[in-house]
Structure formats: C-alpha cells, structure tokens
Amino acid sequence: SRKPILIDGRGHLLGRLASVVAKQILSGRSVVVVRCEDLQLSGHFFRNKIKFLAYLRKRCNVNPARGPFHFRAPSRMLWKAIRGMVPHKTKRGQNALRHLKVYEGIPPPFDRQKRLVVPIALRQLCLRPDRKYCSVDRVAHEVGWKYRDVVNNLEAKRKIKARLSYLHKKKLKKITWKARVAVADSIKPQNEVLKQYGYLTSEFEKKYARPATSATSSKPGKRERQDLYLAAKAERKASRLEAKKLGKVVKRKSKAKAKAKPTGKSA
Template sequence: MSAPIVIDAKGHIQGRLAAAVAKQLLKGRKVVVVRCEEIELNGQHKFTVHTYERFLNKTTNSNPRDGPFHQRAPHEIFARAVRGMIPYKTHRGADAFANLQCYEGIPAKYVSYKRLVIPHALRCVSIHTDRPTTKLGRLSTTMGWKYGNVVAQLEEQRKAESAKYFEAKKAAQDKRAAAIEKVNKQLGAQAVKFLETFQE
C-alpha cells in the first residue's frame, strides 16, 4: 500500500486547494489534509458569514432530515468543497472520495510524515496581499463549532514537542561532529584520507 500524500493546508485558498486535491483523488491516490482550520477564504469575515448563513437556511420542505446537511467543523466544510469537484455519485467518484481524510491540527500518526504544499493554491501566490481573507476555523467558530480552543492548545503542545525534539537532534549532531573532528586530529590527515577511501 502506497503512502498517502499529506498536505499542510495552512495558508491555502480553499477553492484552489480543493481543486488540486480532487485531481489527485481522481488519479487514485490517497490524500490526507491536515490543519484545515488554517485554510483561508476570499472576502471579509462578515460577508463570508452571511454567505454561509444562507446555506444554513437551505432545507428540504417535506423532511429536513433528508438534507442538505450543514457542516460546521473545518474538516467537514473542506471535505464538502472537495466532494463538489468530483462525481461522488458514481462508483469512480465514491471510491476517490473515500481516499480523502481531513483533520484539524496534525494527528500524532502524521507528525513524522513529510507535509507538502500546493504552490499555486497558497494565498501569498494566488491573490493580492491587500485582499481580505477569512480563516476557515474562525468561520466555523462563528457558525457554532466548539473545539477551536482545544485544537489550538493541541497545536501549541505539538509545536513545543517538535521544538524540543529538534533541539535534542541538533545537539546530538553537533556532538557527533565534534567527536569526528577530534578523532580526525588525532589520526592525522593521511590516515583520514585513507579511511575515506573505504567509505566511498
């Protein structure tokens, strides 16, 4: 089983990122999108809220339980955006959509994965810097999502652990480099050159 493509969604525009993810899903690849709460939407916050409130008012008159279903969590909102870009009612589209996983924050099992970005979907590349944007996490909180503070605390904890690990790793590398330099001085240049021939 091939490893999934892990995408860090921070600083991406939702529509452009969703289009790129949908294209990879239709190619049969597994995609994991993390930090969905950091996705950005075009427009000021108040106008984005009004637009989403109109969506919340859409129901089925005969039986509202039949849908449409209104998502409030960032990972669900983004997953719905991706779903709208694939033929999810066909077998091919349903199989493709099943290969998508979205998360707020970065789960522990994906911390060690290499996280990618989509260059053309980044806010700093795709739109003008003066244009207002709204983070998906803020919109979700306004619409009733209750776990924004929990995700923020877990992210701070993850970043602290990551910084601690990096410092320990850098200290070990510096210690090893100092030990190698000390041994090389003791052996002399000729012996070091002779030993390097075996490393090649």
C-alpha cells in the same frame, strides 16, 4: 500502494486547494490534509459569514434529517468542497474519496512527517495584497463549530513538543560533529583505503574544517558547512574518475594480452 501526500493546509485558499486534491485522488493518489482550521477564504469575514448563513437555510422542509447536511467543522467543509469536484455517486468517485483524509490540527503520526504545500493554492501567491480574506476556523466558530479552543490548545502543546524535539536533535548533531572530527586522525588509514574505491569518508571534515574562534563556535556555520560539502563532493568526483581511469587501463591491458595470445594451433 504509494506513500500518501501530506499537505499542510495553513495559508491555502479552500477552493483552490480542493481542486488540486480532487485531481490527485481521482488519479489514484492518497492525500492527507492537516491543519484545515488554518485554511483561508477570499473576501472579508462578514461576507463569508452571510454566505454560510444563507447556505444553512437550504434544507428539506418536510424532514431536515434527509439533508442537505451542513458541516460546521473546517475539515468537513474542505471534504464537502472536494466531494463537489468529484463524481461521488459513481464507483470511481467513491473510491477516490476513500483516498482522502482531512484533520484539524496535526494528529500523530503526521506530526513527525514532512508536510508539503501547494504553491498554486497559497493565498499569498493568489490574492492581491490589498484583497480581504478570512480564516475558515473563525467562520466555522461563528456558525456552530464547538472545538476551536480544544484544537488551539492541542496545537500549542504540539508546537512546544516539536520545539523541544528539534533542540534535542540539534544538540545531538553538534555532539556527533565533534566526535567525527575528534576521531578523524585515528581512522585515517581506513579512510585512505576507502578513498581508493570512491567512498566518501570523514577525512574531509578534518582537512577542510576551519579553526574555531571559541569553544561555543566549534561547529562551522552554514557557509562553512556548504564549503565542506562542495569540497567533499569534488574530492569524491575526482576519486571516482581516478577509479574509472584505472579500470579502463586494466581493460586495455587485458585486451592487449588477449590479442597477443595465439588463438590457433601451429602447423
């Protein structure tokens, strides 16, 4: 019933990420891992390739179709690592694996959702700087994965599309800012009424905005926006305290009237 956890696999160590994901799906959370081709392995490339080739030799002599099955896709490599950390032959383990989804790249609708990282599984935080490492997509490509170029092309298109979307959003934000500052004087009476009840209004933008040096720098920078935010926060807090004090005064007056009013009938 809860929203699934969306993890960006780029820069994570495969085994450490698998251990964290296995714990989450066993506790009932739904997990989605994207960009599995950018997962990383400790040890240089040749060492990991030799290990995988030795793993490929382990099969059933009578009928290899019986298993074990050797997945070449990076997403399935991660899935099998997680399966090994879950009691997958029990109902509990099978239900846990149903809560897991793994993908190469970032397919829709996940390309428009916020992605998270797992700090205890990041390669830059786990390995020493002088240690060797390699990417999973290179190993997978060397042992038979056929879709490395396809995934790279789709990811390049997605990044271009995301960049254009971000620039459009940034442009709209700038226009909205200018419009709010332009109408601040005309809605001043309404803002004064709203301020009495502790609502945050756009009046603070006009009040605390610094004069622009040129037409291109009409929108304040990061430091200016932070100052505006802190000033608005302080103003909102002061108005709420004032409203709270006013409410206490009204309560005291009502209590005083109730005490002054005679409760019983005169003889």
